Amino acid sequence: MWRRCLLSGTVLWLAAAAPASAFMAYVSNEKGNTVSVIDTDSWTVTKTIKVGQRPRGIEFSRDGKFVMVAVGDDDTIQVIDAKKQEVVDTLPSGPDPELFTQDAAGKIMYVANENDNTVTVIDLEKRARIGDVQVGVEPEGMTISPDGKILINTSETTNMAHFIDTSTRQIVANVLVDARPRFAEFKHDGSELWVSSEIGGTVSIVDPVKHVVTGKVTFSIPGLRSEAIQPVGIGMTKDDKTAFVALGPANRIAVVDAVSHKVTKYLLVGQRVWHMAFTPDEKYLLVTNGVSNDVSVIDVAAQKVIKTIQVGELPWGVTIAPQ
Amino acid sequence: MVRWLVAAIGLIAMATPVRAAEPIEIGIGYLGRAGVQQRLSLVEQPAENDGIAGVRLAVEDNNTTGKFLNQRFNLEEVRLREGEDVAKAATALADRNGFIIADLPPDALLQAADALRDRGTVLLNAGAIDDRLREQDCRANVIHVAPTRSMLADALAQYLVWKQWKRWFLVVGSHDKDKLYADALRRAATRFGAKVVQEKTFEDTGGARRTDSGVTLIQRQMPVFTQQIPAYDVLVAADESEVFASYLPYRTWDPRPVAGSAGLVPTSWDAAQDQWGAVQIQNRFMKLNSRRMTALDMQAWTAARMIGEAASRTNSGDPKKLFAFLKGPDFSVAAFKGTRLTLRDWNLQLRQPILLVDGRMVVSVSPQEGFLHQVSELDTLGVDRPETKCKLQ
Numbered sequence: 001m002w003r004r005c006l007l008s009g010t011v012l013w014l015a016a017a018a019p020a021s022a023f024m025a026y027v028s029n030e031k032g033n034t035v036s037v038i039d040t041d042s043w044t045v046t047k048t049i050k051v052g053q054r055p056r057g058i059e060f061s062r063d064g065k066f067v068m069v070a071v072g073d074d075d076t077i078q079v080i081d082a083k084k085q086e087v088v089d090t091l092p093s094g095p096d097p098e099l100f101t102q103d104a105a106g107k108i109m110y111v112a113n114e115n116d117n118t119v120t121v122i123d124l125e126k127r128a129r130i131g132d133v134q135v136g137v138e139p140e141g142m143t144i145s146p147d148g149k150i151l152i153n154t155s156e157t158t159n160m161a162h163f164i165d166t167s168t169r170q171i172v173a174n175v176l177v178d179a180r181p182r183f184a185e186f187k188h189d190g191s192e193l194w195v196s197s198e199i200g201g202t203v204s205i206v207d208p209v210k211h212v213v214t215g216k217v218t219f220s221i222p223g224l225r226s227e228a229i230q231p232v233g234i235g236m237t238k239d240d241k242t243a244f245v246a247l248g249p250a251n252r253i254a255v256v257d258a259v260s261h262k263v264t265k266y267l268l269v270g271q272r273v274w275h276m277a278f279t280p281d282e283k284y285l286l287v288t289n290g291v292s293n294d295v296s297v298i299d300v301a302a303q304k305v306i307k308t309i310q311v312g313e314l315p316w317g318v319t320i321a322p323q
Numbered sequence: 324m325v326r327w328l329v330a331a332i333g334l335i336a337m338a339t340p341v342r343a344a345e346p347i348e349i350g351i352g353y354l355g356r357a358g359v360q361q362r363l364s365l366v367e368q369p370a371e372n373d374g375i376a377g378v379r380l381a382v383e384d385n386n387t388t389g390k391f392l393n394q395r396f397n398l399e400e401v402r403l404r405e406g407e408d409v410a411k412a413a414t415a416l417a418d419r420n421g422f423i424i425a426d427l428p429p430d431a432l433l434q435a436a437d438a439l440r441d442r443g444t445v446l447l448n449a450g451a452i453d454d455r456l457r458e459q460d461c462r463a464n465v466i467h468v469a470p471t472r473s474m475l476a477d478a479l480a481q482y483l484v485w486k487q488w489k490r491w492f493l494v495v496g497s498h499d500k501d502k503l504y505a506d507a508l509r510r511a512a513t514r515f516g517a518k519v520v521q522e523k524t525f526e527d528t529g530g531a532r533r534t535d536s537g538v539t540l541i542q543r544q545m546p547v548f549t550q551q552i553p554a555y556d557v558l559v560a561a562d563e564s565e566v567f568a569s570y571l572p573y574r575t576w577d578p579r580p581v582a583g584s585a586g587l588v589p590t591s592w593d594a595a596q597d598q599w600g601a602v603q604i605q606n607r608f609m610k611l612n613s614r615r616m617t618a619l620d621m622q623a624w625t626a627a628r629m630i631g632e633a634a635s636r637t638n639s640g641d642p643k644k645l646f647a648f649l650k651g652p653d654f655s656v657a658a659f660k661g662t663r664l665t666l667r668d669w670n671l672q673l674r675q676p677i678l679l680v681d682g683r684m685v686v687s688v689s690p691q692e693g694f695l696h697q698v699s700e701l702d703t704l705g706v707d708r709p710e711t712k713c714k715l716q
Contacts, residue, residue: 096606114603117387136391137384138603156600157628157657158388159635174391176635179657180600199657225700227662249661 023279025320026067028055029312036311057099058317062106070097092129094120101142112139119153135162141184154181161195173211177204185234196231217261233275246273269296277318288315346395347640350420357402363569374426376612377620378627385631410438417444421642424626426450436462445646447626457670461713467672468626472507474705475589478677478689480511485691488556493522496562504561520553527566545574559583592621593680601659625658632656670713674701
């Protein structure tokens with residue numbers, strides 16, 4: 001007890017003195033129906049929050065006050081108060097929400113609903129559903145362009161990245177990519193859109209103006225059959241020079257030169273690596289390992305795995321509080 | 324010609340706002356048989372629309388995608404009754420459809436294939452599991468989406484060997500297809516290091532599959548049938564004709580698990596499959612058809628999805644282009660089995676993982692870990708390239 005008080009006191013003091021170093025990472029555990037909270041100073045799980053069924057997509061609100069987690073089997077998105085570290089509200093997401101994204105102001109949320117081929121638009125302040133966009137079969141990956149004008153949704157069975165105008169909520173372009181596109185990420189300068197194809201085994205580089213695939217990142221790991229390489233989550237450094245791609249059951253993170261689109265290194269992590277999040281100072285990258293029930297910590301500058309943290313059952317998504 | 328005419332009309336109608344071009348129409352025919360095979364278990368009794376229900380869902384999925392590519396998929400269904408001319412029916416379907424998904428017995432499938440050979444219509448075999456259709460009787464215009472007996476038998480054998488259940492008591496039905504399945508199982512045992520310690524034939528003496536007091540008799544019959552067998556680990560039953568296998572679990576003389584046609588069953592799909600995003604297709608299927616998805620439904624869905632995939636990748640509705648893409652090195656399709664499915668170029672058989680199911684749960688998925696292959700681990704299932712008797716022409 002004394003220890004606990006002393007420890008938490010120290011943490012509080014540290015947080016106050018050096019706010020840049022301690023971050024809180026929230027990890028959704030798909031099977032455990034929990035969210036694990038990780039302190040990035042001590043690299044320990046400080047709290048496990050009970051949530052709804054099958055939590056996957058997870059993201060901080062732009063103001064850093066709330067963590068939103070899509071609980072697909074409960075057909076809703078739950079809102080966790082980051083201070084209280086408990087579920088305080090729910091959002092009307094539509095059926096089976098998996099991944100979602102927000103606009104820059106944090107006012108509008110876009111949710112991929114796998115079961116009815118739609119993207120749902122939610123007003124975060126009113127907590128109300130204000131629109132739908134019909135997209136391809138099994139919508140999944142969601143991201144928004146840096147200028148906020150274009151929303152991207154990927155559909156897993158249609159195999160497309162849909163470009164949606166955020167002002168009119170109309171599809172303006174559809175770009176065919178390789179099989180089962182799961183995740184989309186823009187470069188920070190908006191010059192490229194990266195889309196990972198889990199079954200196709202590639203990452204497509206899309207020109208966001210011309211709406212064409214201009215290149216592909218391919219992966220090859222000696223001793224591993226190509227079917228086991230299944231790209232999912234993507235993380236891009238702020239300088240747009242380096243990307244990290246999670247390769248699922250290949251149990252590796254590929255480090256990609258984001259200019260030449262060539263893989264420079266493979267980092268061995270846990271089993272079935274899914275998604276990732278940088279600490280705001282970009283010193284560390286946290287990745288979730290779905291089958292081994294842990295999170296690997298990567299030193300971004302050194303491009304090395306420095307730590308593994310045990311979390312709940314089948315960790316899937318991760319988000320870290322903005323500064 | 325029609326396209327030109329449409330364009331010309333478009334030009335004349337310049338005053339009206341510009342409309343999107345007419346969608347490219349892609350016709351898919353479905354050639355199945357009327358009626359369904361009786362199963363021992365009432366729970367497993369197939370629905371009237373077994374198979375075609377999968378095509379309907381895939382056509383819906385293809386059309387959702389087609390919306391963005393200006394492609395429209397149409398489905399035309401024909402059911403053959405006993406004795407009806409399959410070649411005639413196939414030819415009539417081929418007049419309007421570049422692709423025909425077939426659920427036919429092996430000989431009827433070959434007749435259809437040969438009737439369509441010269442017109443370039445492609446058949447997608449969704450139902451027949453006979454190895455000979457991919458071997459000595461292979462045809463250059465038939466793609467096989469259904470797994471083969473040998474793929475199913477190998478998938479089961481890999482798991483039983485992994486489980487160290489290597490001593491098999493093989494019980495074989497008296498019909499031809501039961502014997503073919505037994506051949507595949509014996510071959511699998513030899514390939515993967517299992518041993519058939521005893522083999523027995525279960526004669527089909529006729530009679531109804533459903534009776535009011537059947538259980539009493541079966542409970543006496545099955546233990547007697549399975550006694551005095553040398554020490555074995557697992558009873559493997561080859562009973563595609565649905566005569567006895569489902570009576571074996573819990574009734575064997577020795578307390579042993581049952582596999583093959585009952586107990587642990589190898590299959591391309593199961594209503595319990597929920598991995599790799601499968602819940603999505605299970606939900607979509609249920610919503611459309613108000614029942615659960617069977618292996619035949621999935622095989623037919625995959626066949627129609629392959630056509631859709633080829634159409635979107637080539638941005639074309641020309642069956643020749645689509646077929647060339649399907650046979651080419653760039654083709655793969657996702658079908659909720661955790662890996663991409665591709666075609667074996669030597670006999671146009673779709674490579675696929677095989678599920679091992681017990682009727683309630685998916686117990687395992689083959690190929691099992693450790694069964695290695697220099698090209699694809701999926702080729703540890705079934706007849707491989709060096710052994711093939713197929714010469715595509």
